Amino acid sequence: MKHAQSRTEVDEEMRAHGLKTEGLSKKYRNFQLSDISLEVPAGSILGLLGRNGAGKTTAIKLISGHTKKSGGKIWIAQKDMDKEPIAAREQIGLILDEPMFFETKSLWENGKAFGRFYSGFQEASFRNWLSVCKLNRSDWLGMLSKGDRMKFQFAFAVSHHPRVLLLDEPTGNLDPVFRKEFLNILQEVVEEEQIGVLFSSHLTSDLEQIADVVALLEQGELLYAESMEKLKSRYCLLKGDPQTGKKLKISAEPGIIGIQVSRVGFEAMADLENVSENLQNMMETIMQEEIDLSKWMYYMTKRARK
Structure with missing residues (x-):
């Protein structure tokens, strides 16, 4: 007789899985994202490449639940996005190049306000990551540069200990010194927390440095998805x-x-x-x-x- 899994065994099984999509699609009037099937195991980084307009941001918004998909399936840490949308989204850390927080609130106020939506959010962890990213928690979000906004989003995202990180062009507005530091920090987080990362970028040198798997989008179609080694x-x-x-x-x-x-x-x-x-x-x-x-x-x- 098969024994029931303990909570620890279930948690370990969940952590062994990051992100998975099957046949993900989205139809617009002048653009279509078609049949995107990807898998990002825990503890690995998938680099998503593509020209501007290829569909990278659309794919990330579909996976995060910010845009409604036309078809396909999404699993986050084995949680079906259709059946358990709240539980699945809680396991996602997200960095997008668009407003998602309160512009007239401080970084600390933003963290506390949005941290309530994540059971894994820890104020001590958030305070530490703000320091790592060289950000003042009393600064208003609306006064930050694009690069510092990205740092804030990253600090908040890892502070609620997600199973999956979705990063849309995170290094595009960073200075060369912090860009290198950020890539090193990201690799450490992935290894220590065993997070699955989908990293969208047009900076191929960044992905060449950190990606375990490379996927290429062109005009809404997935041309290639294989390991960097392959x-x-x-x-x-x-x-x-x-x-x-x-x-x-x-x-x-x-x-x-x-x-x-x-x-x-x-x-x-x-x-x-x-x-x-x-x-x-x-x-x-x-x-x-x-x-x-x-x-x-x-x-x-x-x-x-x-």
Whole structure:
């Protein structure tokens, strides 16, 4: 006979799961987010990439419950967003680039007011995180810069100990020094609290530094979602002289995702899982380099737009 799970066992099971979506979609008059299926286990960071207007912010608002979805399913720490919306949303920490708090209240007053909606909110933790983020709790929210607003939202979010963090372009308005500090702090929080993080950004260098998994949106469609390790091993850059580049371009090899040829040379991105024998032979005399996220995103989205 199967024994009933203890509260501790249930809590451990919940903590083993972060965010999961299946077939998430949203229809607008001039835009549609289609069939977005993602999974962010506890203790990991998913970097969500995409050009402006690709659907990153829409996806985050759907997952957080700020926008009503047209279809699909969302689970937060195994809580079904449709069946347990309040319990699920309580497990979400959110950073959005739009007003969510009282502009004419102090940071401390805002924290106490909104902290009442989260059973895990702790004033001592909030006070500590404000200090870590170098914020004065007596300052009015409306007087803060965009960067300091992000810091405040982060301090509040981690103070109620969520299971999932949804971060929409959190580092875009930070100075370079604190941006690096923030990424280090985020990694520590993820490891210590075992939080699942969905991190949307156009700054590929940030995601390259911290993301375990990379997902790419283009025109509302999910083009790719795999581990950073798999991405780095699957794709590479090819470089060489212009004559070789012209031959490669004419051959129209399916393993070439994109190619640029100039008077001085060529650059191409290759998918090593789709290399033909002909391309394999050509690659023996072509310089190969590790791909970076910026180039990878450029070639992937350019191909999708054709």
